[in-house]
Amino acid sequence: MPTDHIEAQIAFLAEADRLKSVLRASRLIDGSRHENSAEHSWHVMLYAFVLAEHAPEGVRVDRVLRMLLLHDIVEIDAGDAPIHGKVDHAAMAAKEAAAADRLFGLLPPSQAAEFRALWDEFEAAETPDARYAKAIDRLQTPIANLASGGGTWAEYSVTLEQMDARVGTPITRGAPTLWDWLRPQIAAFFARTDS
Amino acid sequence: MPTDHIEAQIAFLAEADRLKSVLRASRLIDGSRHENSAEHSWHVMLYAFVLAEHAPEGVRVDRVLRMLLLHDIVEIDAGDAPIHGKVDHAAMAAKEAAAADRLFGLLPPSQAAEFRALWDEFEAAETPDARYAKAIDRLQTPIANLASGGGTWAEYSVTLEQMDARVGTPITRGAPTLWDWLRPQIAAFFARTDS
Numbered sequence: 001m002p003t004d005h006i007e008a009q010i011a012f013l014a015e016a017d018r019l020k021s022v023l024r025a026s027r028l029i030d031g032s033r034h035e036n037s038a039e040h041s042w043h044v045m046l047y048a049f050v051l052a053e054h055a056p057e058g059v060r061v062d063r064v065l066r067m068l069l070l071h072d073i074v075e076i077d078a079g080d081a082p083i084h085g086k087v088d089h090a091a092m093a094a095k096e097a098a099a100a101d102r103l104f105g106l107l108p109p110s111q112a113a114e115f116r117a118l119w120d121e122f123e124a125a126e127t128p129d130a131r132y133a134k135a136i137d138r139l140q141t142p143i144a145n146l147a148s149g150g151g152t153w154a155e156y157s158v159t160l161e162q163m164d165a166r167v168g169t170p171i172t173r174g175a176p177t178l179w180d181w182l183r184p185q186i187a188a189f190f191a192r193t194d195s
Numbered sequence: 196m197p198t199d200h201i202e203a204q205i206a207f208l209a210e211a212d213r214l215k216s217v218l219r220a221s222r223l224i225d226g227s228r229h230e231n232s233a234e235h236s237w238h239v240m241l242y243a244f245v246l247a248e249h250a251p252e253g254v255r256v257d258r259v260l261r262m263l264l265l266h267d268i269v270e271i272d273a274g275d276a277p278i279h280g281k282v283d284h285a286a287m288a289a290k291e292a293a294a295a296d297r298l299f300g301l302l303p304p305s306q307a308a309e310f311r312a313l314w315d316e317f318e319a320a321e322t323p324d325a326r327y328a329k330a331i332d333r334l335q336t337p338i339a340n341l342a343s344g345g346g347t348w349a350e351y352s353v354t355l356e357q358m359d360a361r362v363g364t365p366i367t368r369g370a371p372t373l374w375d376w377l378r379p380q381i382a383a384f385f386a387r388t389d390s
Contacts, residue, residue: 003376006246006249006373009245010338012245013238013241013242013245013338014224014338014339014342016238017223017224017225017238017339018224019237020223020234020238021223021225021227028212028215029209029212029213030212030213030216032216035215036234038233038234038238039214039215039231039233039234039237042214042233042234042236042237042240043208043211043212043215043233045237045240045264046208046211046264046265047208049261050204050207050208050306051201051204053200054201062257062260065257065264066244069237069240069241069260070241107245111245143205143208147209178201181198181201
């Protein structure tokens with residue numbers, strides 16, 4: 001076994017432990033506390049696997065799981081940018097790229113390049129696998145919000161138009177039948193709470 | 196789209212949120228709090244993916260990731276049994292089987308059967324994929340303990356002989372080169388703390 005390989009891999013895996021302390025804007029469905037990005041990553045992988053039959057033809061779910069496994073690791077350095085918060089997207093992208101350099105750079109070089117390529121593919125959201133991964137990443141929070149009486153929507157004064165733009169657009173690009181199913185429920189919820 | 200399918204799938208995914216509130220005996224590496232089983236599941240999937248080159252010939256890492264994604268969901272009903280705690284293993288196995296019936300039973304029938312078969316394969320630890328998955332599941336906590344000055348080892352008064360039996364045996368069965376690498380570090384740690 002190449003000992004220098006495993007030492008580098010273990011250093012990366014130990015550093016990854018810190019993703020458990022990155023908090024997201026969203027809460028657990030029971031409202032008890034904010035969700036962290038490590039448990040969120042597990043949950044979106046479960047979503048991607050369970051809902052695979054609703055993915056467009058040609059999506060390879062195993063590649064999607066690998067992307068989602070890695071997709072938030074950059075938040076260890078860059079933090080989480082709430083989808084409904086005010087964010088300077090160019091500054092955030094630069095911070096995340098620097099985080100990817102440092103964090104994936106802990107791995108042996110060939111593995112660092114492989115992980116970086118997967119993460120870049122996810123971020124670019126151009127391949128069917130990356131689009132499905134992005135769609136699933138956007139799907140989890142609205143479903144939790146519907147199950148818990150609104151969640152982050154009230155906190156950030158979100159409108160249905162914002163939901164269509166920020167959530168509907170990426171879900172439609174990656175998993176259109178899931179947005180067809182979800183959108184009427186979100187519209188009904190916003191109609192009730194606006195009245 | 197079969198609407199009854201997606202309703203059942205979303206019910207399962209919402210119920211799975213509760214795994215984020217199941218606490219394990221182990222702590223985060225920074226010691227700040229106990230680890231929960233959802234973030235643990237993410238972390239062991241990352242271990243399995245990063246360390247794949249150390250898996251025995253023939254292990255299919257994508258199947259391993261699917262097993263690890265599902266492996267702890269039964270803890271929503273059955274709770275976590277600490278590896279160094281006093282556990283009635285037959286009673287725990289019966290509780291976990293009942294939990295698998297209820298939780299996977301939330302899914303559409305064909306998917307429930309597929310998930311149950313994956314979980315049963317993991318539990319039986321007889322195939323190379325399941326043995327590697329079990330080895331990785333055992334590997335994460337000792338590495339965290341080494342990184343954080345002992346962690347659960349002191350709390351449970353663990354001995355090196357217990358580590359060889361409870362941790363060394365399953366890691367040797369599923370990923371022997373990883374135990375060859377880890378065992379001397381654990382032995383050195385116990386030698387220091389015994390003196």
